[in-house]
Amino acid sequence: MNNVENNQEYLNIAVKAILRAGNTLRNDFNSTIKINSSIGKDIKLQADLDSEKIILEFLTGESDIPILSEESGYLESKVQNDYRWIIDPLDGTLNYSRSIFINCISIGLWNGNKPVLGVIYDFIHDSLFTGIVGGSARLNGEVISTSNIRYKKDAILCTGFPVYSNFGTENLSDFVSEIQEFKKVRLLGSAALSLSLLARGSVEAYKEDDIAIWDVAAGIPIIIAAGGICEISAGRSKNLLNVYAYNGKLI
DSSP states (O other): OOHHHHHHHHHHHHHHHHHHHHHHHHHHTTSOOOEEEEETTEEEEHHHHHHHHHHHHHHHHHOOOOEEETTTEEEOOSSOOSEEEEEEEEESHHHHHTTOSOOEEEEEEEETTEEEEEEEEETTTTEEEEEETTSOEEETTEEEOOOOOOOGGGOEEEEOOOTTOOOOHHHHHHHHHHHTTSSEEEOOSOHHHHHHHHHTTSOSEEEEEEEEHHHHTTHHHHHHHTTOEEEEEEOSSTTEEEEEEEOSOOO
């Protein structure tokens, strides 16, 4: 198969995996939440592990691609190649633990440092975002695209404070300076859903420094497929990125 056909097949695999995990998380959303750890600004739930198990079992059964997952780290495959699945089995974990309706699952496929495709599932609202670089971005099968807003004074920025952030006074002051040009700023607690909203034209920009790659690996290819632009650089340590994404039209 050519690359386009391969990528569509991989997308189909990711969609099947994410829908299975999403069904479990949705059914458990209002049940008793088991907290495995809560250290500093990070929290881990049993739900993260349950979702990850479903996804890993499906992806390893349907493909020979290595996997990088937030919970289990890097899992090699029998066939060595430059491709890798990048998984966040539950983005917005704290939201989930407090019954806040802003959380999702994300699965990205990258070739080395290049994003190939992404799938993000807002399982509470049954909203499935997909995108293939060089192809289209879609929400529940309907093509989506970034907005046409050009000026920051009219634009909405999504951002946040990852658990790895530097919360020093100087850093926070610089942060305020960078965001004050925008009309509004939104902190949703889910990088993947923030990127999804950018892809569908609901917001115009997203910015976070030292965000884990699994938080943005699916959203970045979806934004590119939707006509947006992503500027990416290495963060302070392994698997951390500095990301600025926008609709491609902001001045």
